[in-house]
Amino acid sequence: MMRVLVADDQEPVRAGLRMLLESQPGIDVVGEAADGVAAVQLARRLRPDVALLDIRMPRLDGIEATALLAGAGVPDPVAVVVITTFDLDEYVHAALRAGAKGFLLKDAGPHLVGEAVRAAASGDALISPKITARLIAEFTPASPRPRSPVVPLTQREEQVLALLASGLTNDEIGERLFLSRGTIKTHIGGILTKLGVRNRVEAAMWAYESGRVRGR
Template identity: 45%
Template sequence: MTGLRVVIADDEPLVRQGMRLVLELEPGLEILGEASDGREAVELVRRHRPDLALLDVRMPGMDGIEAARMICSEPDLRETRVVVLTTFADDELLVGAIRAGASGYLLKSMPPDEIRSSVRAVAEGRAILAPSLMDRLLHEYAGRRTDPSPELARLTDRETDVLREIATGRSNGEIAARLYVSEGTVKTHVAAVLRKLDLRDRTQAAVAAYELGLVRPRG
């Protein structure tokens, strides 16, 4: 991975230092700056336009979720992905972060190599979520519709198929194999789904598939 530019925000200096040490082991990754609260993080993002903002949830003043909401709502910052990193495996915080536009929600208890691989996933255009949290997120959003939403009519049949596969967590390569198309074709369909439903990334697409009634959680 090359050319990934990151801003880190956490109110604990030792946590910021530790996260910097973890991430700088990833070749090509550059830490542009550190913030101790959400407001400072937003200003750093506006100044540097990083590829990724890694935000702690619990910070004094403006917290990470509000900072994520501000970053994700600004058109000029649309290319910056937001990842929330926290010690709290809390359903309300998780849902709040995704609703705010975060592309991922990771736990500080995750091994360093998993944190780095998650950051790598962002660099490759994929959204990330700690696996133990995905089912909880989907159950929070799902089960509220008895019929598919009219919004799904914006999609072609094949785009709908791709959205359904995204909801399962499959990669582009896996989707291509299941639908008997090329990986490039899948990428084109994914881009169309995100554009037509006004979504930032695959995490929001997966949530939308459940929220709009296209698929339902198992069990």
């Protein structure tokens, strides 16, 4: 059973997320928090598989909470998925920088929420497809261009990276390129290693920052 912590300052939202998550097979909400401080404390105590954090919370916002739970240098990180009402929000981009494995809009349906939580728990990441390109492209032009990979990406890896940065899931990338899920995971693993990034979210940002993918 996958254990999930939900943090949002609005009780009706927390109740809705609990209901939505627990409607998915194999997911159990083990705790709820109404602010960022409580979320960090509860996550450290309960050690959930995934913490689903609202971006705007009192006492400690979702960005700071994400950094404390999943940021660089955290010895035993918790997988974090950020959830927000806003489809173009600088706070979401900052949360990804802080170590979040993905983000969703609060109007995401049960299937997408379940998929994002499962991806985070397995070490992967998922960005809500409807905002991937728009959000990343909005903020990366001002960012410094990242270093080129020490080992160049193969042509197939370039194709996979472009589709990943567009918000496609592994299954969707496989369908587009006529490759199996296992092959796609292998390619993504190679991409992460060559780019020196931790997850597919950071790989997507690298793709925009390097000019491999352009905003729409």
